[in-house]
Amino acid sequence: MIEALRRSALRASGVLIRWIILVAAVAALVATMTAIVGYDPWVALGSLWHGSLGTQYAVLSATLVRATPLMLTGLAVTLAFTAGLMNIGAEGQLLAGATAAVAVGLATGQSASRLVTVPLELVLGGLAGALWAFIPAWWRQRFGVLEVISTIMMNFVALYLVGYLVRGPLQEPLHIYPQSEGLPAAARLPLLAAGMRLHWGFPIAVLCSLALWWALRFTAAGFRIRVLGMNPDAAVSAAQIDVRRTAMRAFLASGALAGLAGAIEVTGVTYSLYENLSPGYGYTAIAVALVGALNPLLTAVSSILFGALEAGAAAMQRDAGVPSVLASVVEASIILLLLAFRELRVPGSVLRRLRAWRPTASDRASATGDSMSGRS
Amino acid sequence: MTENPPALALEHIDKWFGAVQALSDASLLIRRGTIHAVLGENGAGKTTLMRVAYGMATPDRGVVRVHGRAVHLRSPADAIERGIGMVHQHFTLVPTMTVAENLALGRRGTLRSGEMGTVLGDLVSAVGSSVDLNARVNDLSVIAQQRLELLKVLTRNAETLILDEPTAVLAPAEADDLLRRLRGLADAGQSVVLVTHKLRDALRIADDVTVLRQGTISLASPRAEVNEDQLIEAMLGRRPDGSSASTRRVRTGSVLITARDVSIVDSRGLPRVRNATFEVHAGEIVGVAAVDGSGHGELLRAIAGRLPVTSGTLTLPTSVGFVPGDRHRDGLVLTMSLIENYLLKGAGATRGVIKWRDATAIAREIVRNFGVRVDGVGATAMTLSGGNQQRFIIGRELYGMPAALVAENPTRGLDIQATLEVRNRLVEACSEGVAIVFHSADLDEILAISDRVLVVYNGLVREVVPDADLVGRAMLGAA
Structure with a gap:
């Protein structure tokens, strides 16, 4: 165990060094792009810093608030990728969780106390995310539909479903705005302290990160997930792992984490449901997880870096007039850089799948398993 | 045989992989219009010899002759140009493409489906039942995929066909069918090299037999002059009588x-x-x-x-x-x-x-x-x-x-x-x-x-x- 810890510490320090390079690269990228678009790069970088990490207010009311959904969806992606599952559907699972939480909150928030309502919202949000993940997981196992495609499609289904709900069954009583009624006080996550926007969702996300790290490192179930992701053939032959069951459980847990992110976002930040609830948290989550080298603890830290980038970009638009879409350009550049250089430690299987979307050995194994059990 | 040189001749081939000698002084003569079985256990050097014949490996020593002329095969494209085609044991088809697209792969110029159709018309009878040019390879049975592989080689005007363990993936009836078709091709003047470790297939269909053992030729003879026992001995070698x-x-x-x-x-x-x-x-x-x-x-x-x-x-x-x-x-x-x-x-x-x-x-x-x-x-x-x-x-x-x-x-x-x-x-x-x-x-x-x-x-x-x-x-x- 000491040995294992020593080696994972070594690996983590390698990642940290790359992060320093990454942050420097991001700063250079922002400066270059703002200069190209015609703004003063120093002013832009200054407001980026002030709006993200430069002041206590920025950290507690902007960066960490942004980081919370990124952390949970980042963990969802980390878990799925570790199992070798290309779950690109954290966005849809987040929306499913948000919808369930708002529905429950509106139904019980008036009568029940906060101690009942909030846990109920979070649990049902997680379940809704798991359910949204179950559909592509089932398709994959039953029909061989590649989850990388189906999860993306399910994102749009979720988005349009929310669009329908906030104009129909869940629309606010006046029927003017395409959004739900605001959650009652008893259905809201409390703030960590008065005068800041940071809510209890952040410590919950950090706890999830610790729990996932512990589960993947120290439990038999987590070990199975890692083996499955690294070598599905050995998972069957050497470890006699039930590949289908392990993959399904990992997929559901991944969906639950994303669903929890949605539930926390509506109960802690927006207090109501509307279409543009998420500025693509579920997609940014992929970058968060890859930058975090698919390590739950590093993913938590990386989500804060991304939270800072997004919060800083918003400040940059406010203070220096630089369009905040710049943040998206930077994020996309980071992903491209990562894929191009493959500097960070990502299991080979994930990268192979990113490059070639085709069924893997685990598919073949499970398909064989199917036909075998079907006949016997 | 002097006035009619062999369709393909590999002469005194040596091939080393690092410190391991895969082939040592291996020769193979393929006569025109015959089926030639190349036999050997796993690792005997059959595949390496075929890779040399198909330009996938260059020999360290020895000569490759096509119709009597010494050639240097630097790639499979070289081999194809000289009329040598190979059907690999593991198919080299693109599963998501149609039959026509797979046939067109590796050819130059514009793809004219009409032209393709006429070329195929002549060939289809040689390999068996009709082919649907628009079918996707995904949807084809294994035997149909193998026919397509064979067609692919034939559409490139191959005169010498090398088939690596073609019956390994086939059910017995399918294998019989394939062997019959190969006989038809040989009768029509093509030369067929059948690489196999299935003794029975070789005995049934081959005109000539060459056996490899540990990288050397342990037997080369017309089929009519050898019996099963001799082939087994050539493949497995003499053993000291039963480990006590x-x-x-x-x-x-x-x-x-x-x-x-x-x-x-x-x-x-x-x-x-x-x-x-x-x-x-x-x-x-x-x-x-x-x-x-x-x-x-x-x-x-x-x-x-x-x-x-x-x-x-x-x-x-x-x-x-x-x-x-x-x-x-x-x-x-x-x-x-x-x-x-x-x-x-x-x-x-x-x-x-x-x-x-x-x-x-x-x-x-x-x-x-x-x-x-x-x-x-x-x-x-x-x-x-x-x-x-x-x-x-x-x-x-x-x-x-x-x-x-x-x-x-x-x-x-x-x-x-x-x-x-x-x-x-x-x-x-x-x-x-x-x-x-x-x-x-x-x-x-x-x-x-x-x-x-x-x-x-x-x-x-x-x-x-x-x-x-x-x-x-x-x-x-x-x-």
Whole structure:
């Protein structure tokens, strides 16, 4: 165990060094792009810093608030990728969780106390995310539909479903705005302290990160997930792992984490449901997880870096007039850089799948398993 | 033959891979309009020789002649240009493309489907039933895919066709059909090279036979002048008469593994093992002899509890160790440490929290007892040499003494020292009461350490007296 810890510490320090390079690269990228678009790069970088990490207010009311959904969806992606599952559907699972939480909150928030309502919202949000993940997981196992495609499609289904709900069954009583009624006080996550926007969702996300790290490192179930992701053939032959069951459980847990992110976002930040609830948290989550080298603890830290980038970009638009879409350009550049250089430690299987979307050995194994059990 | 030079001639070919000589002074003459069978055990050098003929490997010495003219084949494209085509054992089709697109692959210029149709019209009769140009390869049966491979070669005006184990993936009736078509092609003036280790196919259809053994030509003759016995001897070599029966243990242990009428059908619906019935006792080594694709792989996996049987009953002890044939793919997670690779064993059934301390101690014990040379058990499996990886796997599977051990080619790719060590481990475990079932591509190895021998041919399992000649014949399907 000491040995294992020593080696994972070594690996983590390698990642940290790359992060320093990454942050420097991001700063250079922002400066270059703002200069190209015609703004003063120093002013832009200054407001980026002030709006993200430069002041206590920025950290507690902007960066960490942004980081919370990124952390949970980042963990969802980390878990799925570790199992070798290309779950690109954290966005849809987040929306499913948000919808369930708002529905429950509106139904019980008036009568029940906060101690009942909030846990109920979070649990049902997680379940809704798991359910949204179950559909592509089932398709994959039953029909061989590649989850990388189906999860993306399910994102749009979720988005349009929310669009329908906030104009129909869940629309606010006046029927003017395409959004739900605001959650009652008893259905809201409390703030960590008065005068800041940071809510209890952040410590919950950090706890999830610790729990996932512990589960993947120290439990038999987590070990199975890692083996499955690294070598599905050995998972069957050497470890006699039930590949289908392990993959399904990992997929559901991944969906639950994303669903929890949605539930926390509506109960802690927006207090109501509307279409543009998420500025693509579920997609940014992929970058968060890859930058975090698919390590739950590093993913938590990386989500804060991304939270800072997004919060800083918003400040940059406010203070220096630089369009905040710049943040998206930077994020996309980071992903491209990562894929191009493959500097960070990502299991080979994930990268192979990113490059070639085709069924893997685990598919073949499970398909064989199917036909075998079907006949016997 | 002087006025009519051979369609393809490989003369005195040497080929080295590093320090290993794959071919030594190997020659092959393919006469026009004939079928030429190239026989040999796994690893005898058949594939290397064909790669030389098809421009995929350049010989270190020797000459390749096409119609008498010496040529330098630098790539398959060179070979195709000179009228040599090859159908590989593993198909080289693009599954998501149509038949027409696959035929067009690798050609130059514009694709005119009308033109393609006329070319095909003439050829289709040669390979069998009609082809739907617009069908996707995904949707084709295996035999249809093979016909397409053959068509692909024929549309490039190949005069000499090389087929590598073409019947390996086919059901018997399909194989017969293919062989008939090949005869038709030969009668029409084409030359066919049939690379196979199926003696029966070769005897039935070939005009000439060349046998390779350990990289050299051990026999080259017209089919009419050789009989089955001579071919078997040429393939397997002369052996010192039977490794004396005195070394064989008398079975005394109780029955551990019982198979009654066991059949296994693969995902394509083809039977791999048919009605196998046998027993394995504690404290004996049962060797499973077979040539590639006979169904022994599925049989071993079933005995190891890794593959469910389709019908019949297979009774297994609770603990069965498994040493898979492909250690990188099936035996280890190369990116994980040895501790984690030890934890793989039984990982499907463990619960709760991992006991890292215990696992580390056990991994150390395995490394020590089995002489695995490694820089600490925290090192990844990737950093080990092949022999040390295999030592670790065997150590892991024998740790805690399972009731039975199944091993597939346990000495593949190991040097002599490691090979002897692995064999000794198996014999040792056996003397401690473990029932051992193992397959080796090397018949000598099977005969060296087995108490009993099961031969699998075409899915049929039967026990054969452990004698080189008898086992060799049985695994090649000879009477």
